[in-house]
Amino acid sequence: MQEVLFEFISKYITLTADEKDALLSLDLFHTVKKGTVLLKEGQHSKESYFVLKGCIRTYYIMDGEEKTTAFYTELNALTPPCVVNKTPSDYFISCVEDSILLISHAGMEVEINARFPKFDVMCRMFSEELLARQQTDFDAFKTSSPEQRYLSLLQKRPDLIQRVPQHQLASYLGIKPQSLSRLRARILEKKS
Amino acid sequence: MQEVLFEFISKYITLTADEKDALLSLDLFHTVKKGTVLLKEGQHSKESYFVLKGCIRTYYIMDGEEKTTAFYTELNALTPPCVVNKTPSDYFISCVEDSILLISHAGMEVEINARFPKFDVMCRMFSEELLARQQTDFDAFKTSSPEQRYLSLLQKRPDLIQRVPQHQLASYLGIKPQSLSRLRARILEKKS
DNA sequence: CGTATTTCTTAACTTAAGTGAACGAGTGGC
């Protein structure tokens, strides 16, 4: 698992053995069981997550209903807005599958960034990259219908459709579970 | 206008007089006429934009139709994905109003960051903040109807509804201009 | 193993968005 992390980092910066050791000494690796709730609405958290294996999701509870807005799978990172804004969280984070995560505290990041300025550069590159991707995804969402969104998900993240419950997928696509069922039936209809 | 910039920066870092001079020597300020196209689909651009006054928008042309996905007004910044990914641009950027912009090249940023590491820290803070906001906005979009989106825009950016053409607003809300007209009529109906 | 619960699908009906077309108001260009 450590290899996976170092390979990922190597896409941005080159680490010395010392720096690798410093990273490993931080006790970042955690295994988390399916269903575990990592963050609750209203909490003041300072934790960021990086998925090495498995899947976590963010969701709101609105009128007693869960609304899933994002899934994070292998090599995806999540710093909740509440950490950045220092406000109570608006949403929940839970584990969709048994997962292996990197969990880092805001304080730890400050410390390691002070010792190795390289990390700061990597964080900046990474967050700019995420921002660009996020913008592109948002644009695609705005300019397409639920059906188009589903078809494009089928192309881009076919695994998600297998590993995630339909009703969570539905709100991720911006619709109700019943509409997703119907939409899938409609697509099968067309193919034949 | 320079004051506006420095006041904005002061929310993140403290600049010395030297650093301010260095910034000003870069020839960042530009006045741009309404309707000017700053970036075209297919172009390889390295420019980032920061709006000091006015309004710019990003839009795609799909099936010959413009789809506006974002508006950037006072104190908003935009680094197009094509700059980050070094790919040809998927979208256009144009000026909605006569505007005063900061336009920076990727190369210039590298240079100033090398001379003043502070800027790098600011850029990282800023892009993390943007990412968090972007996530929140995306979540809100996914979990609400066109009507709710319109009402919330009315709350959060009432100026936009005045300064921007309806058909551009419509695609920003993820719907057609006719639907926006109808939706507004529906809301007025309800109020009475 | 059987029961309870969750998940997914289907159906009938309601509501709202998409589509195509038409019209008046405003705008810009010549």
Place this chain on the structure above:
DNA sequence: GCCACTCGTTCACTTAAGTTAAGAAATACG
């Protein structure tokens, strides 16, 4: 000042998503 064009609105009609409800299938759990 006139014409062409864009823009916003309205209408009738189509299509798809929301809602409510019911039932089947899968899963969790004692």
